[in-house]
Amino acid sequence: MSAHDGHAITTPGADFRERTASAVADPVLQQALHNLDRRFRTASEAAAAHPGRKERAAAIRRETLRDLDGWLDRLEAALTARGVHVYRAATPAEARRTIVDLARARGARTVVKSKSMATEEIDLGNALVDAGLTSIETDLGEYIVQLAGERPSHMITPAIHKTLAQIRDVLAAEANRELPVDREALTEWAHQRLRGEFLRADIGVTGVNFAAADTGTLVLVTNEGNGRFCTTWPRTHIALMPVEKVIPRLADTGVLLPLLTTHATGQSLSNYVTMLSGPRREGEADGPDELHVVFLDNRRRTLLGTKYEEMLACIRCGACLNVCPVYRNVSGHAYDAVYSGPMGKVLTPLLSGGAEGTDLPYGSSLCHACSDACPVRIPLGDMILSLRADVPAPQSAPRRRRRVFWTVWSRAWATPSGYRATTAIGRISRGKVPGLRAWTATRDLPRPARRSFRDRWAEEHR
Numbered sequence: 001m002s003a004h005d006g007h008a009i010t011t012p013g014a015d016f017r018e019r020t021a022s023a024v025a026d027p028v029l030q031q032a033l034h035n036l037d038r039r040f041r042t043a044s045e046a047a048a049a050h051p052g053r054k055e056r057a058a059a060i061r062r063e064t065l066r067d068l069d070g071w072l073d074r075l076e077a078a079l080t081a082r083g084v085h086v087y088r089a090a091t092p093a094e095a096r097r098t099i100v101d102l103a104r105a106r107g108a109r110t111v112v113k114s115k116s117m118a119t120e121e122i123d124l125g126n127a128l129v130d131a132g133l134t135s136i137e138t139d140l141g142e143y144i145v146q147l148a149g150e151r152p153s154h155m156i157t158p159a160i161h162k163t164l165a166q167i168r169d170v171l172a173a174e175a176n177r178e179l180p181v182d183r184e185a186l187t188e189w190a191h192q193r194l195r196g197e198f199l200r201a202d203i204g205v206t207g208v209n210f211a212a213a214d215t216g217t218l219v220l221v222t223n224e225g226n227g228r229f230c231t232t233w234p235r236t237h238i239a240l241m242p243v244e245k246v247i248p249r250l251a252d253t254g255v256l257l258p259l260l261t262t263h264a265t266g267q268s269l270s271n272y273v274t275m276l277s278g279p280r281r282e283g284e285a286d287g288p289d290e291l292h293v294v295f296l297d298n299r300r301r302t303l304l305g306t307k308y309e310e311m312l313a314c315i316r317c318g319a320c321l322n323v324c325p326v327y328r329n330v331s332g333h334a335y336d337a338v339y340s341g342p343m344g345k346v347l348t349p350l351l352s353g354g355a356e357g358t359d360l361p362y363g364s365s366l367c368h369a370c371s372d373a374c375p376v377r378i379p380l381g382d383m384i385l386s387l388r389a390d391v392p393a394p395q396s397a398p399r400r401r402r403r404v405f406w407t408v409w410s411r412a413w414a415t416p417s418g419y420r421a422t423t424a425i426g427r428i429s430r431g432k433v434p435g436l437r438a439w440t441a442t443r444d445l446p447r448p449a450r451r452s453f454r455d456r457w458a459e460e461h462r
Contacts, residue, residue: 010150010161011333016363023330032163036328050258057259058377060252061313064244068304068312071213071246072295078216082278085292092122095296099124099205099238100131102292106236108133108202114220114227115139116207117155117316118240118296120338121351124205136197138226140190147174153332153340156264156318161331194226204230204288208241209260209316211293212250218293219253220274221260223267228274237279237288242296244312250275256315259375263319299351308383311346313376320370320380326363335360342370342380349391361387423452 011026013019023029064071076086089095103111111128113119113135125146128135137146141158145151148170152158159167165181171189172179179186206227210219218239220227231237247256261270280287303309321327321341332340337348337357345364348357361384368381412418426448 016359019334020330023334028163029161029331032161033331035160036322053255053259054375054377056255057375060255061376064247065309065312071248072243075211075213075246079293082216084278088295090297092298095122095294096124096127098294100127102238103133103203110134110201111203111205112136112138112197112201112230114206114230115142116240118207118242138194138230140224143190144170154321155316198229198233201234203236203238204234205238206230208239208245210253210256211241211246213246213248215250216277217250218276221270223271225272228272231276232286235288236290238292240294240296243300260315260317263317263375299353303350307386308350310378313378314343315376317375319373319375323369323373325365346380346383349387354391358391
């Protein structure tokens with residue numbers, strides 16, 4: 001097996017507009033995206049069943065953000081008191097270096113990883129391979145896209161962009177023999193293959209869904225049990241935790257966990273909820289000898305006190321992806337980023353400091369379905385609109401023409417004479433705006449009346 005995590009672009013195109021066109025024209029991808037239909041309904045059903053839960057969850061997340069540094073200090077103290085080693089990484093490079101150094105110091109050869117968007121964010125798989133280690137994704141969907149040399153296309157179901165036949169082809173190539181196009185048979189083959197990897201692993205790497213500051217408890221949510229293998233069989237467990245995953249109290253999971261699972265997959269509770277409170281103690285049969293937790297910042301704390309602060313309240317449920325009309329038609333690879341969908345349109349430009357994804361906020365219908373679906377009340381639609389003004393998009397000839405047009409238009413409408421002149425031009429052109437063909441190709445401008453209200457009023461009162 002090629003152990004090198006790939007980030008191949010499966011949806012070709014130079015920018016988001018071209019990649020979306022490629023995705024919509026791909027009949028196999030469109031067939032695979034029908035798997036989103038069931039998840040499309042889960043967020044609204046959960047909200048209807050528990051109308052007050054969103055407000056409670058939103059309050060917990062805002063309480064965390066009001067004193068994020070304080071809660072992180074309390075969490076670090078609680079973890080340290082339980083024998084956990086804590087590290088703080090300001091950048092992805094620092095986080096990668098910390099984890100690789102830990103692996104090298106222990107003479108590790110094989111690392112098994114549970115599904116984690118944070119490890120994707122820092123490109124940990126490639127860093128481990130470059131350091132001479134074997135890195136194995138153990139979530140079935142992540143394992144499939146790793147073998148295919150691709151990036152996950154959905155944070156909950158990483159291989160949702162593939163049909164069952166495509167998945168069979170990927171696994172058969174790794175098995176070096178024919179496999180049936182059958183879910184049970186393919187799952188069983190992967191189960192047997194990954195079981196051997198768990199037994200050989202020296203280090204297990206996971207993410208963190210929540211970390212309770214009062215007890216120093218790490219909470220992991222999985223549906224396949226691979227997270228528990230990663231945290232119990234290897235002698236060393238390393239958890240990578242984005243700083244916003246801290247929560248004030250362990251009791252807060254009683255509100256947050258049901259919202260996470262219902263909005264992610266429609267389940268009342270995921271199959272496995274693992275709560276870790278330190279390494280294996282004397283007399284305990286399983287668990288790692290060492291537990292290391294890396295706090296990842298990566299520009300997150302720079303958002304505190306800004307209008308984008310609430311983005312840090314995200315619990316990574318994927319509900320905004322499931323309801324987004326854009327994502328549902330183009331899938332995650334069209335975004336060419338770790339985070340896709342509405343939350344990716346906000347996070348990617350912010351976490352990269354405007355170096356990546358500046359065209360993503362423009363790929364939105366601004367329907368605000370994402371804001372309505374969000375279980376912690378993040379105003380995603382408003383943030384996407386704000387980013388259009390705050391983060392300059394890559395300039396192209398059509399975009400430059402539109403910017404010039406709207407600049408001239410806004411200045412003209414700032415004066416009565418300019419307003420009357422432009423509306424007269426609009427009536428003459430009957431709504432056909434020169435130079436904006438790319439903008440009006442997918443938008444219908446209302447046809448103005450042949451005579452203005454001002455002219456009709458003047459005639460009536462002449």
